[in-house]
Amino acid sequence: xxxxxxxxxxxxxxxxxxxxxxxxxxxxxxxxxxxxxxxxxxxxxxxxxxxxxxxxxxxxxxxxxxxxxxxxxxxxxxxxxxxxxxxxxxxxxxxxxxxxxxxxxxxxxxxxxxxxxxxxxxxxxxxxxxxxxxxxxxxxxxxxxxxxxxxxxxxxxxxxxx
Amino acid sequence: xxxxxxxxxxxxxxxxxxxxxxxxxxxxxxxxxxxxxxxxxxxxxxxxxxxxxxxxxxxxxxxxxxxxxxxxxxxxxxxxxxxxxxxxxxxxxxxxxxxxxxxxxxxxxxxxxxxx
Numbered sequence: 001x002x003x004x005x006x007x008x009x010x011x012x013x014x015x016x017x018x019x020x021x022x023x024x025x026x027x028x029x030x031x032x033x034x035x036x037x038x039x040x041x042x043x044x045x046x047x048x049x050x051x052x053x054x055x056x057x058x059x060x061x062x063x064x065x066x067x068x069x070x071x072x073x074x075x076x077x078x079x080x081x082x083x084x085x086x087x088x089x090x091x092x093x094x095x096x097x098x099x100x101x102x103x104x105x106x107x108x109x110x111x112x113x114x115x116x117x118x119x120x121x122x123x124x125x126x127x128x129x130x131x132x133x134x135x136x137x138x139x140x141x142x143x144x145x146x147x148x149x150x151x152x153x154x155x156x157x158x159x160x161x162x
Numbered sequence: 163x164x165x166x167x168x169x170x171x172x173x174x175x176x177x178x179x180x181x182x183x184x185x186x187x188x189x190x191x192x193x194x195x196x197x198x199x200x201x202x203x204x205x206x207x208x209x210x211x212x213x214x215x216x217x218x219x220x221x222x223x224x225x226x227x228x229x230x231x232x233x234x235x236x237x238x239x240x241x242x243x244x245x246x247x248x249x250x251x252x253x254x255x256x257x258x259x260x261x262x263x264x265x266x267x268x269x270x271x272x273x274x275x276x277x278x
Contacts, residue, residue: 016188016189016190016192017190019188019189019190020166020186020188020190023186023219038250041250044219045219045221045254048188048189048221049221049222052188052189052221052222052223055189056189099257099258099259100229100258100259100260100262100263101259101262102259102262103259105232105233105236105263106233108229108233108263110222110225110226110229110230113222113225113226113258114221114222116258117221117222117254117257117258120257121257
C-alpha cells in the first residue's frame with residue numbers, strides 16, 4: 001500500500017437497486033479530491049460497468065456482495081470492485097471489447113461495451129480473477145490542467161476532515 | 163423533484179409515440195424501461211421518438227437497449243428517433259460508436275418532423 005493513502009470501503013448486495021449508492025459515494029469522494037465534473041461522470045460510468053458485471057454474472061442468481069474500495073492518494077483515485085462469485089469472463093470480454101463504430105447494424109453486439117467503456121473512461125484498468133473477480137480502475141489527477149486544479153483538496157486535508 | 167429518479171413519460175400523439183426518459187437509466191431501471199418501451203417498439207404504425215433532455219445518466223445497459231430498439235424498428239421498417247441528447251450522453255454515444263446509427267435515425271426524425 002502506498003503512503004498517505006486514504007481508504008474508504010463500501011459493501012453492497014449484488015443487486016442493481018444499490019448501484020446509485022455506489023455512484024453517490026464515488027461522486028462525494030472524487031469531488032473532495034478535486035476531480036472535474038467530466039472526470040467524475042466518466043468514473044461513475046466505469047465503476048457502474050464493473051458493478052453491472054458483478055450483478056449480472058458473478059453469483060448466478062444466488063445472493064452475494066460487491067466490495068468496493070476507494071483508494072485516494074495525492075495523484076490518483078483507484079476504485080477496486082471485488083466479488084466472490086464465479087466471475088465474469090473478462091478474457092472473453094476483452095476480445096469483444098470494441099467500439100461499434102463502422103459496423104453494419106445487423107452485426108452490432110453490445111456484449112463488450114461495458115469493458116470497452118471502462119478502458120476508454122479510466123486511465124488504467126486491471127482485472128484479477130482468483131477466488132472471484134477484482135477490477136481495479138484508476139484515474140490520475142492531472143494537476144495544472146483545467147481550471148479546477150487550484151481547488152484541489154490534498155489527501156491530508158481530506159484525512160483531517162474525515 | 164429528484165433529478166436522479168428514473169421516470170418515463172409516454173406521450174401518445176396522433177402521429178407518433180414520444181417517450182421522455184428522465185433521470186438515471188441504469189441496470190436498476192432497465193426492466194421498467196423495457197416494460198414500457200418494448201410494446202411501443204412493436205407498433206410499426208407510428209414513429210417512435212425517445213426524448214433524452216432530462217436523462218442524467220446512462221451506461222452500456224441503456225445504450226444496449228437503445229441499440230436493441232433500433233434493430234427492432236429497423237426490422238419492422240418503422241421510423242425511430244432519439245432526440246435532444248445531452249452532451250455527456252452524446253459523448254458516450256460517440257465513444258461507443260453508436261452515434262453513427264443514431265445520426266442515421268435523425269434523418270428519420272426529420273421525416274417525422276415533416277409529417278407533423
